[in-house]
Amino acid sequence: xxxxxxxxxxxxxxxxxxxxxxxxxxxxxxxxxxxxxxxxxxxxxxxxxxxxxxxxxxxxxxxxxxxxxxxxxxxxxxxxxxxxxxxxxxxxxxxxxxxxxxxxxxxxxxxxxxxxxxxxxxxxxxxxxxxxxxxxxxxxxxxxxxxxxxxxxxxxxxxxxxxxxxxxxxxxxxxxxxxxxxxxxxxxxxxxxxxxxxxxxxxxxxxxxxxxxxxxxxxxxxxxxxxxxxxxxxxxxxxxxxxxxxxxxxxxxxxxxxxxxxxxxxxxxxxxxxxxxxxxxxxxxxxxxxxxxxxxxxxxxxxxxxxxxxxxxxxxxxxxxxxxxxxx
Amino acid sequence: xxxxxxxxxxxxxxxxxxxxxxxxxxxxxxxxxxxxxxxxxxxxxxxxxxxxxxxxxxxxxxxxxxxxxxxxxxxxxxxxxxxxxxxxxxxxxxxxxxxxxxxxxxxxxxxxxxxxxxxxxxxxxxxxxxxxxxxxxxxxxxxxxxxxxxxxxxxxxxxxxxxxxxxxxxxxxxxxxxxxxxxxxxxxxxxxxxxxxxxxxxxxxxxxxxxxxxxxxxxxxxxxxxxxxxxxxxxxxxxxxxxxxxxxxxxxxxxxxxxxxxxxxxxxxxxxxxxxxxxxxxxxxxxxxxxxxxxxxxxxxxxxxxxxxxxxxxxxxxxxxxxxxxxx
Numbered sequence: 001x002x003x004x005x006x007x008x009x010x011x012x013x014x015x016x017x018x019x020x021x022x023x024x025x026x027x028x029x030x031x032x033x034x035x036x037x038x039x040x041x042x043x044x045x046x047x048x049x050x051x052x053x054x055x056x057x058x059x060x061x062x063x064x065x066x067x068x069x070x071x072x073x074x075x076x077x078x079x080x081x082x083x084x085x086x087x088x089x090x091x092x093x094x095x096x097x098x099x100x101x102x103x104x105x106x107x108x109x110x111x112x113x114x115x116x117x118x119x120x121x122x123x124x125x126x127x128x129x130x131x132x133x134x135x136x137x138x139x140x141x142x143x144x145x146x147x148x149x150x151x152x153x154x155x156x157x158x159x160x161x162x163x164x165x166x167x168x169x170x171x172x173x174x175x176x177x178x179x180x181x182x183x184x185x186x187x188x189x190x191x192x193x194x195x196x197x198x199x200x201x202x203x204x205x206x207x208x209x210x211x212x213x214x215x216x217x218x219x220x221x222x223x224x225x226x227x228x229x230x231x232x233x234x235x236x237x238x239x240x241x242x243x244x245x246x247x248x249x250x251x252x253x254x255x256x257x258x259x260x261x262x263x264x265x266x267x268x269x270x271x272x273x274x275x276x277x278x279x280x281x282x283x284x285x286x287x288x289x290x291x292x293x294x295x296x297x298x299x300x301x302x303x304x305x306x307x308x309x310x311x312x313x314x315x316x317x318x319x320x321x322x323x324x325x326x327x328x
Numbered sequence: 329x330x331x332x333x334x335x336x337x338x339x340x341x342x343x344x345x346x347x348x349x350x351x352x353x354x355x356x357x358x359x360x361x362x363x364x365x366x367x368x369x370x371x372x373x374x375x376x377x378x379x380x381x382x383x384x385x386x387x388x389x390x391x392x393x394x395x396x397x398x399x400x401x402x403x404x405x406x407x408x409x410x411x412x413x414x415x416x417x418x419x420x421x422x423x424x425x426x427x428x429x430x431x432x433x434x435x436x437x438x439x440x441x442x443x444x445x446x447x448x449x450x451x452x453x454x455x456x457x458x459x460x461x462x463x464x465x466x467x468x469x470x471x472x473x474x475x476x477x478x479x480x481x482x483x484x485x486x487x488x489x490x491x492x493x494x495x496x497x498x499x500x501x502x503x504x505x506x507x508x509x510x511x512x513x514x515x516x517x518x519x520x521x522x523x524x525x526x527x528x529x530x531x532x533x534x535x536x537x538x539x540x541x542x543x544x545x546x547x548x549x550x551x552x553x554x555x556x557x558x559x560x561x562x563x564x565x566x567x568x569x570x571x572x573x574x575x576x577x578x579x580x581x582x583x584x585x586x587x588x589x590x591x592x593x594x595x596x597x598x599x600x601x602x603x604x605x606x607x608x609x610x611x612x613x614x615x616x617x618x619x620x621x622x623x624x625x626x627x628x629x630x631x632x633x634x635x636x637x638x639x640x641x642x643x644x645x646x647x648x649x650x651x652x653x654x655x656x
Binding site for chain 1: 351356373375602603604635642643
């Protein structure tokens with residue numbers, strides 16, 4: 001499928017597949033943020049999605065399209081983050097064997113979480129081979145289908161269903177803020193939002209430290225970053241993909257970046273004022289508003305993309321000084 | 329109004345008053361808890377209500393019924409918890425002056441939070457007088473209406489709207505677990521649930537350390553506790569009230585108690601597995617299930633009553649050992 005074929009029809013088809021399987025996550029308003037920005041705020045709580053992130057939408061949408069023959073050979077992915085767990089859970093639901101390639105220095109908790117969802121983890125030594133080499137070997141041996149984390153039509157269309165649900169609930173938005181890593185969520189969101197609310201500005205948000213997509217967007221030429229040390233670990237992907245880059249260029253209105261300080265502040269704000277557990281990557285949209293990186297619309301949507309923040313990080317953020325009282 | 333007059337009609341009237349003012353909070357399912365209890369779980373997230381607790385429902389419902397004359401003289405309450413903040417916010421929305429009587433040793437953060445909502449805090453020295461004496465003096469001087477935290481028909485009916493919304497969304501439940509302090513939430517919930525789903529068992533949950541309502545329920549005689557040192561600070565009320573006690577006897581099916589350990593475990597579970605920030609009192613229903621204090625129904629509802637947990641307490645709970653990975 002070419003990028004031009006990833007249309008709102010595909011997003012709607014994904015929504016049908018996901019109906020009754022993915023959670024229809026709540027949309028929370030936030031008066032504190034609304035008053036300080038003079039905007040009505042609608043936050044789509046994908047931190048409350050299955051596996052704690054929007055990733056389940058794309059993963060399930062991709063896996064449920066596989067033929068019986070493909071399912072029998074299983075699915076393969078290389079990720080140690082939310083995508084691996086999303087694929088693992090989708091595989092369990094659809095009874096598809098899942099293999100996940102992980103470096104042997106991946107955190108034990110991530111490995112265990114993936115295994116708890118029933119996937120088989122295959123370790124490799126990153127000093128001796130790349131994950132692509134290892135994946136290719138397994139693919140040749142097993143005939144498994146490789147499902148990448150973002151550069152895949154059904155992944156992109158699946159991620160777009162979060163925005164579809166958000167706009168169904170909020171009505172037309174003037175602005176929609178979306179975290180950007182590999183661009184799967186951002187491009188799927190933009191496809192959906194532009195079809196449902198043509199006047200809605202769709203803006204991607206990246207950490208300053210991982211601003212490859214922003215630079216790519218501005219120059220029209222694909223930029224990359226190499227393992228940027230941002231706290232927003234969901235955005236450490238090296239670059240946009242072959243599908244997501246043209247989709248971002250076509251449908252996204254702007255890209256902005258935020259500091260590490262603004263990201264941490266946004267996680268704390270969401271905990272304190274909205275009682276939401278949101279991981280740093282998931283808080284990028286709120287960070288953009290709080291740090292005035294973007295002018296709010298009259299009606300602003302924000303996708304809170306995930307909630308998988310480890311306890312130590314959350315404890316560190318909660319231990320910072322500041323007001324601790326809640327949203328009215 | 330007698331307790332017999334607090335009917336489902338009153339709850340429905342409260343729901344109309346609250347429409348568009350209180351948040352219609354999300355109902356979250358929880359597969360981890362569902363699988364371990366062999367039950368479909370529906371959690372009503374009042375931790376995401378305005379002021380972070382169900383208390384806003386009753387407070388607004390009570391205040392919006394006051395006459396123009398009564399509003400002019402203002403409203404008075406004595407509480408340093410969620411009720412004070414709920415009354416303060418409802419007063420701000422309805423343009424009613426609010427006075428809150430607090431001991432001069434109340435935590436500064438609670439005082440500040442109440443003032444931030446626009447209420448006037450009146451301090452007293454608890455070694456010299458009681459809050460009732462101070463409140464009565466103010467009432468005589470100002471003509472203000474005293475709105476108590478739970479023993480009031482409009483408070484009880486307002487709290488019942490959370491269960492109304494829950495059952496509208498979940499359909500008939502077999503079991504509904506409700507935290508119990510002074511019994512406002514429990515009795516309002518029971519009135520609503522018994523009208524909407526007569527087969528639903530309504531069970532109140534208390535900390536072992538503050539089991540006055542359980543003892544009152546079992547004996548039919550009002551028992552009291554004196555400032556029990558439970559972590560579930562919303563249940564430190566001395567006893568059920570003149571209205572809530574007969575309502576609990578009439579409509580509630582059972583009462584159970586849970587240990588402090590089970591409460592802390594439930595707060596941690598909700599954070600880890602459902603990414604919800606829930607205060608100890610709000611987690612009592614989950615604590616009852618996790619500690620096997622109650623046999624789950626095929627369809628079990630749980631009211632997560634509030635999310636106002638201070639950072640130090642949350643940090644302490646998150647710092648405990650245990651699995652930290654999320655809900656599927």
